[in-house]
Amino acid sequence: MPLFLKNDVLILRGMEPEDLDFLYACENNPEVWHLSNTMAPYSKFVLKQYLENSHHDIYTNKQLRLIIAKKEAPEKALGAIDLFDFDPFHQRAGIGILIHNVEDRGKSYADISLNLLIDYCFNYLKFHQVYCNIAADNRVSIKLFEKCGFTPCGTKKEWLNQSDGWQDELMYQKLNPKIKAH
Numbered sequence: 416m417p418l419f420l421k422n423d424v425l426i427l428r429g430m431e432p433e434d435l436d437f438l439y440a441c442e443n444n445p446e447v448w449h450l451s452n453t454m455a456p457y458s459k460f461v462l463k464q465y466l467e468n469s470h471h472d473i474y475t476n477k478q479l480r481l482i483i484a485k486k487e488a489p490e491k492a493l494g495a496i497d498l499f500d501f502d503p504f505h506q507r508a509g510i511g512i513l514i515h516n517v518e519d520r521g522k523s524y525a526d527i528s529l530n531l532l533i534d535y536c537f538n539y540l541k542f543h544q545v546y547c548n549i550a551a552d553n554r555v556s557i558k559l560f561e562k563c564g565f566t567p568c569g570t571k572k573e574w575l576n577q578s579d580g581w582q583d584e585l586m587y588q589k590l591n592p593k594i595k596a597h
Contacts, residue, residue: 420481420535425527426489427481427496427535430469434482437492438462441515473508473540477501483514483528493519496528498536498545506543506594508536512559529563537591544590550575551583565589 420427430438441447442457473479478501483494494514501508512529514520536542547565549556565587573581 420531421486422527422531424486425493425524425531426484426486427528427531428484428489430466430480430482431490432463432466433490434492435459435463435466437482437515438466438495441495441513444515447513473498473501474503478508481532483512483524493524494528496532498532506541508542508545510545510547525559526562529559533563533589537593541594542591543594544588546586546588549585549587550577551585557585557587560587563589 439457439459439462442453442462447453468476469480477499479498481496482492483496484490484492492515494512496513497511498508499511510529510532512525514524533545536545545565546568547556547560548571549560551570566589567585568588569586571584571586574584575582
């Protein structure tokens, strides 16, 4: 993995078998299911299989999940950051991020991680763009992605079926400044 997926504070690393309990806790937390459209809990068996296949590259799986960890404690996962729906022809992918424990939020781990991943996408993978989809009421994520240079590019009306009714989903994107349009 390229060395620029770290800085003085954090590293983004591949998943290890030891991350099974962390993934189990994240994927089975109903408080964040609405972020990933999860409808039911995952078994440890299924997550273990996922971990066993996570070594494939983004071109094979069309997705990449990296663990967010402090540089001085790389074995302890703080969260995860994902590239999903990778489209090699159009050189783009979606980004999702989760800082798992509430006490680790608000410490700039998310924006550091997001900027590290954007740098990897633009300078190593040579993506043209990255994008994200955010529920209209998720002010924290909107602020995070805007802080990292994403701009709004659309609204999907009544896209998300939430417990309190239908909600819009906002689309954001960030273009690689090194790749110019025709």
